[in-house]
Amino acid sequence: MTRKLLEQFFMIRAATFQDIPELEKLLVLSVRGLSREHYSPGQIESALKYIFGIDTQLISDGTYYIFEIDKIIAGCGGWSMRRTLYGGDQHKKLQDTLLDPITEAARIRAFFVHPDYARRGIGRQIMGYCEQQAKANGFSSLELGATLPGVPLYKAMGFRDVANIVEILSDGEKLELVKMIKSI
Template sequence: MPPLIRPATPDELEPLLEMQQHSLRVLGARFYPRDVLEAALAQMGTMDPRLIGDGTYLVAELNGQIAGSAGWTMRPPNYARLLPEPLCALPGRCGVVRSVYVAPEMARCGIARRLMQAVEQRLAAMGAETAELMATLSGVPLYAALGYERVSRHGLKLAEGMELAVERMARPLTPLRAAA
């Protein structure tokens, strides 16, 4: 049974943060040392709660449980200050995919793929020609399989000289056809 993809509600913020933190700790463990993951969670968090208020954050629900989440925005994310160049430096109108997470027990079940499809459809409907994201190393294979290409590699600076290695990735969006 496919998950229900719907907008997140404000009362889901805490359960979303718990799922996201658990996801990063478990799925990121093969790619990052534990101290780097903990520093990233403490200093950057997992999502911008304003996305829920904007109506641009989605939940994938399966059997009444949060199985994943993802969002989008047309404004620069808060981590953009840590990058050497601005996001969406590519030609055309660009949207930023934000905070894609899947509950570890639901990994590799198509949840992230469905969320990405929903996010990309909404970005295209807003006039975005390109979708861009900052991928943790654990997410790079998924995004590459969805047609995203690496734009650049970065190390987001954390306290005590630590860095979170990420890849900036982008792909063109298929224009939506006008309704007949």
């Protein structure tokens, strides 16, 4: 599908709880398909178990979005007004408190694209929508915890590195991430 066709038939909409089974499938396909050049098979499977997952708080808040092409979920991602930087429900231990939009950055969260639709502008489209929504809610900057495959995309969209993170997972695997920030 060419970019021109993609522009004609796509839709961004808020995710619902009914979407979770399809989002979970997309997440696994995305991580396994797009992370192989950056992470070992052990790191990928461990991250799927302990970090990468659906954060239902984003769905409750109405800040998690689905990118559909002809009613096929090709990508997803969102922004958050809450403190968590990354991870699904299985990664969070405490209640996710609200951020102060005057002094803190909104969080960009859980971007996943189906490998069959990678590098077609889906991540950029969702990010643009997230930026608009965060700005409309009083935020002037964005922060995210990028996986290594995502770093080039986020840099191309104006994010800059602020810290390297090594997440030690429950089974001893280590996952490298990059904390990034952008003014909006």
